[in-house]
Amino acid sequence: MATNPKVNSRVKKKKYHISKRANQISPSGIRKFFDLLASMEGVISLGVGEPDYATPWHITEAAIESLQKGQTMYTSNMGMPELRQELSRYLKAEYELEYDPATELLITVGVSEALDLAMRAILDPGDEVIISDPCYVSYEPCIVLAGGKAVAVPTNEEESFELSAAEVEARVTDKTRAILIGYPANPTGAVMSRDRMAEVAEVAQRHNLLVASDEIYAKLVYGVEHTCVAALPGMKASTILLGGFSKAYAMTGWRIGYAAAPREIIAAMTKVHQYTMMCAPTMGQVAAIEALRYGEESASDMVEDYNRRRLVMVKGLREIGMPCFEPKGAFYAFPSVKTTGLTSEEFAEKLLTEEKVAVVPGSAFGQCGEGYVRCCYATSMADIEEALTRMRRFVNRYRKA
Amino acid sequence: MLKEILKILEHDARTTPKQLAAMTGVPQTEVTRLIKQAQEDRTILKYKTIVNWDKVEDEHVWALIEVKLTPEKDVGFDSMAERIYRFPQAHTVYLVSGSYDLFVLVVGKSNHEIADFVSQKLSHIEGVKETVTQFVLKRYKEDGEIVEGKEEVKRQPVML
Numbered sequence: 059m060a061t062n063p064k065v066n067s068r069v070k071k072k073k074y075h076i077s078k079r080a081n082q083i084s085p086s087g088i089r090k091f092f093d094l095l096a097s098m099e100g101v102i103s104l105g106v107g108e109p110d111y112a113t114p115w116h117i118t119e120a121a122i123e124s125l126q127k128g129q130t131m132y133t134s135n136m137g138m139p140e141l142r143q144e145l146s147r148y149l150k151a152e153y154e155l156e157y158d159p160a161t162e163l164l165i166t167v168g169v170s171e172a173l174d175l176a177m178r179a180i181l182d183p184g185d186e187v188i189i190s191d192p193c194y195v196s197y198e199p200c201i202v203l204a205g206g207k208a209v210a211v212p213t214n215e216e217e218s219f220e221l222s223a224a225e226v227e228a229r230v231t232d233k234t235r236a237i238l239i240g241y242p243a244n245p246t247g248a249v250m251s252r253d254r255m256a257e258v259a260e261v262a263q264r265h266n267l268l269v270a271s272d273e274i275y276a277k278l279v280y281g282v283e284h285t286c287v288a289a290l291p292g293m294k295a296s297t298i299l300l301g302g303f304s305k306a307y308a309m310t311g312w313r314i315g316y317a318a319a320p321r322e323i324i325a326a327m328t329k330v331h332q333y334t335m336m337c338a339p340t341m342g343q344v345a346a347i348e349a350l351r352y353g354e355e356s357a358s359d360m361v362e363d364y365n366r367r368r369l370v371m372v373k374g375l376r377e378i379g380m381p382c383f384e385p386k387g388a389f390y391a392f393p394s395v396k397t398t399g400l401t402s403e404e405f406a407e408k409l410l411t412e413e414k415v416a417v418v419p420g421s422a423f424g425q426c427g428e429g430y431v432r433c434c435y436a437t438s439m440a441d442i443e444e445a446l447t448r449m450r451r452f453v454n455r456y457r458k459a
Numbered sequence: 460m461l462k463e464i465l466k467i468l469e470h471d472a473r474t475t476p477k478q479l480a481a482m483t484g485v486p487q488t489e490v491t492r493l494i495k496q497a498q499e500d501r502t503i504l505k506y507k508t509i510v511n512w513d514k515v516e517d518e519h520v521w522a523l524i525e526v527k528l529t530p531e532k533d534v535g536f537d538s539m540a541e542r543i544y545r546f547p548q549a550h551t552v553y554l555v556s557g558s559y560d561l562f563v564l565v566v567g568k569s570n571h572e573i574a575d576f577v578s579q580k581l582s583h584i585e586g587v588k589e590t591v592t593q594f595v596l597k598r599y600k601e602d603g604e605i606v607e608g609k610e611e612v613k614r615q616p617v618m619l
């Protein structure tokens with residue numbers, strides 16, 4: 059029966075019961091920016107978190123061909139065998155790591171799902187996971203939704219936003235299960251040096267902790283080397299390596315990621331994945347195979363180009379009076395807003411309304427992000443330059459006397 | 460570093476030395492010096508604009524001409540090619556492998572003019588054995604740029 063909207067609107071608004079678990083996590087800190095932005099024109103957004111490239115055509119074309127051939131069914135729960143094979147080959151070539159494609163690799167719906175699965179597979183209620191502050195916004199909610207508790211280790215600009223092993227160790231309790239790290243980092247662009255990473259790995263081994271390592275930005279490093287945690291001596295058995303295609307191959311919309319881990323952990327993750335997701339999108343998996351086989355050149359061309367923009371962005375920010383630590387990875391700059399005397403949220407909000415430039419307040423990524431804003435430089439050079447011009451005006455206006 | 464600068468300029472010839480310096484981390488004076496030198500030794504041949512002529516009223520006609528040559532004693536491909544590329548009508552000239560020898564891209568004001576160029580000039584050049592003329596009907600991609608219908612990638616303005 060058709061409902062009459064007039065009658066309907068008079069009906070008392072229904073109250074729904076929302077679970078304690080869902081209420082435990084807060085909505086993303088920048089919700090209001092979405093709304094503000096939606097109503098504005100001429101905004102330059104440095105608030106994005108994805109490449110400004112479309113997926114390289116050879117990758118898209120491979121997926122189109124598979125669709126034309128009718129490759130539109132579910133795949134194996136763990137992901138297409140060819141993809142796991144390619145991934146295994148890739149991890150061997152890149153890091154000398156040997157993962158058995160049949161039991162130690164799982165293809166997921168982005169790193170996002172892999173992260174969720176990892177936490178669900180290893181945490182019991184009350185278990186603790188150590189994370190860095192600031193860090194990617196999903197880490198804490200994923201831990202909390204899995205029944206765990208996130209314990210944040212502060213990091214700071216003076217230490218290039220690297221995690222300190224001593225600070226980590228100081229927070230280890232008998233409830234600690236894992237350390238969840240993500241380097242190269244969103245939002246800071248920090249890269250952990252091999253030595254520092256090895257120190258953190260040592261802490262993990264000393265206390266029998268797992269390291270869940272989100273290495274989605276592994277390929278996006280500039281003039282430094284990315285250290286894969288699993289490839290550190292003795293660490294493969296203690297690491298859940300999370301990787302993806304979104305950033306390196308400009309494939310955010312395809313939703314493909316993976317986990318590489320000891321077989322018991324992959325088995326547990328696969329169980330959850332099997333019931334909640336069935337499998338990662340088939341066309342995305344086909345595209346990922348193509349990316350692993352032939353995507354190296356397109357990926358490195360993009361990295362070269364990000365690097366040019368990184369240099370322009372960082373230099374530009376420093377010149378307009380926003381001190382900026384040198385980000386060596388990902389595609390974010392994380393300048394300080396302190397010269398303006400504004401909080402990072404005030405800065406972001408005023409900058410958006412007054413100069414129409416969108417940045418993300420650092421406080422959205424943790425308390426230690428306060429005083430900073432995240433500026434993504436994966437945008438056109440012209441937009442970066444215009445954004446810097448507008449930001450210069452803004453900073454001059456607010457600069458403390 | 461020159462290579463990095465050339466890559467950027469090939470993509471956008473209007474990039475200023477100041478911008479190039481910021482993009483590469485090389486001092487601006489050094490950037491200027493490298494460019495000047497590259498211009499002098501003809502590493503940089505020319506700066507031009509890629510135009511979508513379909514947007515403006517334009518009577519130009521383009522044709523790809525396959526040219527077969529008969530190599531003659533003492534006259535190499537290079538000098539035969541030179542007799543062709545000296546014509547301003549010849550926009551692009553390549554020596555190629557395969558069933559013909561020279562690929563010549565010709566611009567003219569009309570089909571007629573191009574036909575005349577081929578029959579009056581090209582085919583009379585010593586060593587030119589055969590030509591096949593193919594008129595361009597539509598340009599899809601020009602110098603790496605998609606001519607029409609290239610869509611802006613739309614992204615969510617803010618993501619975490």
Ligand SMILES: Cc1ncc(COP(=O)(O)O)c(C=O)c1O
Nearest residue numbers: 107168169170194244302304315
């Ligand atoms: C650090 C980090 N991890 C994971 C993700 C999510 O990646 P995916 O698209 O593979 O789910 C992002 C996306 O912004 C990210 O920045």
